[in-house]
Amino acid sequence: MLAKDIHCKFESANYKRFTPMITSLSIFISLICLTTAWSCGFYTLRYSENTWNRALLGLSLLGLAAEAVLLVQYIAPTQTNNFGFFNSLAFTTWLIAIPCMLIAQRQHNLLIPLFSLPLTLITLLMMLLWGNSNDITAQANWSAGITYHVIFSIGAYTLLALGAMQALLLLLSQRWLHQRQLAVWRFKLPPLETQDHWLFAFIGAGWMLLSIALISGFLFVDDLFAQHLVHKTLFSCLAWGVFATLLFGRRKFGWRGKTAIYFTFSGFLILLLGYFGSQFVLEVILHRK
Numbered sequence: 001m002l003a004k005d006i007h008c009k010f011e012s013a014n015y016k017r018f019t020p021m022i023t024s025l026s027i028f029i030s031l032i033c034l035t036t037a038w039s040c041g042f043y044t045l046r047y048s049e050n051t052w053n054r055a056l057l058g059l060s061l062l063g064l065a066a067e068a069v070l071l072v073q074y075i076a077p078t079q080t081n082n083f084g085f086f087n088s089l090a091f092t093t094w095l096i097a098i099p100c101m102l103i104a105q106r107q108h109n110l111l112i113p114l115f116s117l118p119l120t121l122i123t124l125l126m127m128l129l130w131g132n133s134n135d136i137t138a139q140a141n142w143s144a145g146i147t148y149h150v151i152f153s154i155g156a157y158t159l160l161a162l163g164a165m166q167a168l169l170l171l172l173s174q175r176w177l178h179q180r181q182l183a184v185w186r187f188k189l190p191p192l193e194t195q196d197h198w199l200f201a202f203i204g205a206g207w208m209l210l211s212i213a214l215i216s217g218f219l220f221v222d223d224l225f226a227q228h229l230v231h232k233t234l235f236s237c238l239a240w241g242v243f244a245t246l247l248f249g250r251r252k253f254g255w256r257g258k259t260a261i262y263f264t265f266s267g268f269l270i271l272l273l274g275y276f277g278s279q280f281v282l283e284v285i286l287h288r289k
Contacts (some may be wrong), residue, residue: 022069023069023070025066026066026073027066027070029062029066030063030064030066030067030070031124031125032063033059033060033062033066034060034064034067034117034120034121034124037056037059037060037063037113038113038114038118038121040056041110041113041117044056045110045114054105056113057101057102057104060101060113061098061101064094064120067090067120067124068094070128071087071090071127074087074131075091083150084131085131085276085279086123086129088279089123089126089127089276090124090126090131091154092123092154092157093124094120094123094124095154095158096116096119096120096165097117100113100115100116107190111169111172111189115165115168116165145219146221148220149213149216152209152213152216153210153213153217153275155213156207156209156212156213157206157271157275158206159203159209160202160203160206160207160210160267160268160271161268162206163199163203163264164265166198166199166202167199167264167265170195170196170199170261171258171261173189173192174192174258177192196260199264200247203243203264206243207240207243207247210236210239210243210271211240213236214236214237214240217233231274231277232274232275232279234274235270235271235274235275236274236275238270238274239268239270239271239274242270243263243264245263246260246267
């Protein structure tokens with residue numbers, strides 16, 4: 001049923017970047033490789049050692065490369081840009097998955113890919129089923145300033161999402177250590193100080209990109225407080241304030257541990273609601289371009 005729905009969708013849509021054979025092959029490779037990588041990783045973690053080896057890395061990167069072809073097909077089917085809700089969601093999780101795979105390879109840790117790969121698969125399926133360039137999503141030829149704004153916004157969201165995942169990993173590590181569970185040794189998690197360093201590295205870089213994105217938005221977007229953008233703008237500014245407070249508290253008072261974790265979760269949730277929440281309501285529920 002799923003394959004039939006996707007096939008019918010491509011038959012009715014006007015995608016011009018690639019031939020149907022390349023598109024179908026990309027769908028097959030991405031779904032098979034990502035599903036196999038996650039399944040093998042889960043089996044390895046469940047019944048063997050927690051080791052993210054090169055075979056799993058290569059399988060994941062092959063699946064992500066095939067998904068990149070699909071993202072080009074959906075986001076830029078012609079000479080216009082189509083960052084609708086499902087397309088943006090798939091593109092963001094794809095961007096998050098790439099550094100997750102590389103970090104997992106460096107740390108030889110399976111937990112991060114087991115978090116990110118299911119999200120990538122789910123959002124890929126959602127894009128294949130509901131992300132149509134001929135539907136309600138507005139297409140536009142962007143100016144260079146708007147393009148930079150979008151790039152910085154997506155980059156900021158990706159880094160802050162990585163920070164949120166690192167905060168979740170840090171929270172699990174602390175709980176396992178306090179409860180004297182063996183999971184922290186079995187999963188070969190990095191020391192808490194290393195995880196804390198990674199957390200603030202992601203948050204600091206993401207906050208800087210978010211600052212540039214907001215500045216470029218005020219400079220290049222005609223009306224940043226228009227009715228369809230006001231929620232996104234206000235939530236983004238509020239999230240910027242939360243992360244700025246966290247970085248100030250870190251520098252001034254040495255915040256770490258649960259304080260840093262909950263600030264990270266709060267800021268990321270606000271940012272998530274500001275972008276995907278408002279976009280979901282506008283496009284999926286209200287059917288507005």
